[in-house]
Amino acid sequence: MCGLFGSVGFQPERDRIDRISHRGPDGTGWQEFSSAAGPVALGHRRLAIIDVSDAGLQPMADVSGRFNLVFNGEIYNYIELREELRAKGYVFRSDSDSEVLLTAYQEWGEKCLDRFLGMFAFLIWDARDQRLFAARDRFGIKPLYFVANPRGIAFASEIKQLLGLQGAGNRMNLARVRDFLASGISDHTRETLFEGVMQVQAGCCVTIDASRPLQGACEPRRWYNIPAHSTLDISEAEAADRFRQLLTDSVRMHLRSDVPIGSCLSGGLDSSAIVCLMSDMLAEEGEGARVNTVSACYAEKSVDEKPFMEAVVAKTGANPHYIFPRAEEVFKRAADITWHQDEPFGSTSIFAQWCVFEEAKKAGIKVMLDGQGADEQLAGYHSSYVYYMSDLIRRRDYVTLLRTMVERDRIHGVSFVEQFKRFIGPVLPPQLRTFLLRQRQVLVNHDWMGSDALRPLQNQPGALEVASQVNGLPPITDIASLCVVLTFASNLQMLLHWEDRNSMAHSIEARVPFLDHRLVEFNLALGNAHKIVRADTKRVLRRAMRHTLPESVRERRDKLGFSTPEEVWFRGPLKGMILDGVEATLKRYPDLLEPKGTRALVSDMLEGRRSVDFTLWRIVNMGIWGEKFNVIM
Incomplete structure (x- = not known):
């Protein structure tokens, strides 16, 4: 577990890794490279967990110096992967999972992601081909934010590292602020509450071509398909x-x-x-x-x-x-x-x-x-009971519905009246449901928004609907799709x-x-x-x-x-x-x-x-x- 920073095009500023010294009190590293797109910088703050010796310090390079890594997280199956890679002729200089990750990328490229059992956000700079590869774990356990514009592209573990860069000021993203205030939900899209600051979403990766001038675009792609x-x-x-x-x-x-x-x-x-x-x-x-x-x-x-x-x-x-x-x-x-x-x-x-x-x-x-x-x-x-009980109604399983209501009243302390209020909404026609929800907001919530x-x-969709739509997820119709x-x-x-x-x-x-x-x-x-x-x-x-x-x-x-x-x-x-x-x-x-x-x-x-x-x-x-x-x- 650590903190990282990486940029292409922007003028390197070492203080951007020092802003998160709390993430890595056990070591710090900074390295700069050149590219056709401008200067390249990699920064790291280390929290030593696996192989606490200096052999685990980062940025970490392979023997040839072509690949350079900054990594936040853990690869739990690093022992098994290390043995597999040793069988292919690789020699390891440390006992760290970081070196295993770097070597796995050398051997399998982007496909190495499928082999990792763990949590991770990492950057790998390919000095020969002048490409920066960034990836995030399947469920977004470890953070990875970015700012992208024609002047440069930067990645970081925390938003505060990116503030002040061109395109990442201190203006709020009103749509996401609205979602947070109305429902308490954030992190449901690639946008943050700061205008211009994005995140590489869970299960996504991106390759930045620095062998030519940057176009200002950064479009992560999904490497882990929704199961x-x-x-x-x-x-x-x-x-x-x-x-x-x-x-x-x-x-x-x-x-x-x-x-x-x-x-x-x-x-x-x-x-x-x-x-x-x-x-x-x-x-x-x-x-x-x-x-x-x-x-x-x-x-x-x-x-x-x-x-x-x-x-x-x-x-x-x-x-x-x-x-x-x-x-x-x-x-x-x-x-x-x-x-x-x-x-x-x-x-x-x-x-x-x-x-x-x-x-x-x-x-x-x-x-x-x-x-x-x-x-x-x-x-x-x-709150999942809304979908469970609505499904019982659709299937006309009224016996189980009644038993559920009785048990919830007795065990959960949710009265029959409250249960009717909660589960009847989802089975109403969408237009009527939307109308009633709006009336309830005006009458009960005083129209504070x-x-x-x-x-x-x-009139925009709610946060959960937005989450489903922008992430290509199924509409929520039952327990399975809700999960x-x-x-x-x-x-x-x-x-x-x-x-x-x-x-x-x-x-x-x-x-x-x-x-x-x-x-x-x-x-x-x-x-x-x-x-x-x-x-x-x-x-x-x-x-x-x-x-x-x-x-x-x-x-x-x-x-x-x-x-x-x-x-x-x-x-x-x-x-x-x-x-x-x-x-x-x-x-x-x-x-x-x-x-x-x-x-x-x-x-x-x-x-x-x-x-x-x-x-x-x-x-x-x-x-x-x-x-x-x-x-x-």
Whole structure:
């Protein structure tokens, strides 16, 4: 895990790699080359994880000096690939996965990407042919941004490295700002919230020809095709056995490290499964080591998951680290977190995650495994029930529908009235659904986004629709298609963005075993019956982890993650700061939001006339982001 920078044409500026020194405190490198398109620069900040010796420093060149690499990430199957390449006659000078990646590119060219099991964003400069090759992993675990215009092309690990280049100023991208404010979704297209700054999307790569003057274009192409979904027809037992095999192998691969390793533990199914499997593997190897876990806890019982965490710790003998994020710290940290995130973030749960990585650093843990990705592949969010129940209606399976409603009322605490409201919308004709949603926004949300700036965008598709359209994904019609869109173009990329920045801000490598592509492809191919069955979410995971997870965790049906008690905080100790934050945003951007509607919405939430949701924090954080990066409309 590291940070990189590369440019062609632009005047080389070494400070652009130094802006992200937090990503790589263990080494730095910078090299310049010449080309027909102008100067070429490669920069790197190193976080040493595999082969911590100086042999792993970058930029890294092959023996001939033709190929030069800067790389952020891990290739988990580097040992197996190294042996395959040795059999072909290659000699290695280090034990690093970086050298394996570079050698694999020498041998197989772009096709090497298909062989990698891991997370990566990298640049390779071919000095002989004067070409720069850039690639990003299948699911966008590691970031890769770019700016392209006739003056030059530049790539970077974080947006802040590109700001100030021609074509990358401090003006907001209003369409993506609208998506974020309305739905809390970002990273769902190749655009960022900064006008002119793009990202190489998940599973994409690009080749820049520097043997001639640049044309200013940078058009990444997809190297990893979206896998088929809902094509496997197998029994529950078969699905569970295969799932367990794939997840176990993934966790084993993700444990490859030359530095201390631990895990985030929320007490939910996903992180608990990883901790339990890690513990089993250490026991099998007879090392006598205990898994270090870090967890966020709260006094508010509505979001506190400590009993579930303690059940996992008791079963595994883990070495737990508990932290208690405090309300008064939210605004003290907000500006720093926003600077590291580069863009506004969706809720104070990102603050809780920040605190978890901060504690991990204090404990001397340099690699942390986390459970990101399972919810998207396996329909773990309760919002998925809209599609599940609508499908039951289409199939006229009213018996299962009624049983589901009864179980959800009893287990999830969702009343019959609320369930009718939630699942009836998707089966209405599209025009009627759109009309009702607009009326609801005006009547319930006070038309707070009805400003002159945002009104022209109101008729545009919603963020999930945009994600499907621009990324060539299927329209969302059922659980299977929802999982594909969530995995490749909305929730997951956004969560990975937040985790990458929070972990790297503390010089920690975050790993996500649920995103082994073999496991993802299997999960997406599974039919809906392996994901949601009445009140059961993530059905295949629950069955696969029988006898591994504590039963209290395996059988829990709520959904929290690294949640914070926002409603209690916002109506209590943070109320004044929230009001001040909203006013600061309205003052900074008087034309962005409709002031009267915004204040009415905020008042309704803070005074208890409606429940608090993430909208409050999005409005506040928009102003913090604007101030931190001096963003203009």
